[in-house]
Amino acid sequence: MNATPRDDVSDDDEYTRPVSQTVKNELRQLFDIYDTDKSGTLTVDELRNAMSSAFLFESSGTDQPLSSTAAGITTTDFERLILSSDMDGDGVIDFDEWIEMMRHFFEE
Numbered sequence: 001m002n003a004t005p006r007d008d009v010s011d012d013d014e015y016t017r018p019v020s021q022t023v024k025n026e027l028r029q030l031f032d033i034y035d036t037d038k039s040g041t042l043t044v045d046e047l048r049n050a051m052s053s054a055f056l057f058e059s060s061g062t063d064q065p066l067s068s069t070a071a072g073i074t075t076t077d078f079e080r081l082i083l084s085s086d087m088d089g090d091g092v093i094d095f096d097e098w099i100e101m102m103r104h105f106f107e108e
Helices: 011-016 021-034 044-054 075-085 095-106
Strands: none
Touching: 021 044, 021 095, 044 075, 075 095
């Protein structure tokens, strides 16, 4: 992943550039893990569990069960995340919406 801004790519290009099949495969694996009820969509609860598990523990030897980052995320925050990514307005994130939501993390 390239963390340095690129002069040859505009902000609009990020959302029009196709996502490679390799990235889609990685995103599918994550989506399927996080879709605990196997409905084909991610709910607020599933998204909260997925995102929180990514940074749940500060370190293995800590006395605090939750990282300060995870503890500060509210249900409203996850509802806003879904609202901003929910292209069809059904209140959940399907796989295509998941790709759009996550694509900037997987830029090639």
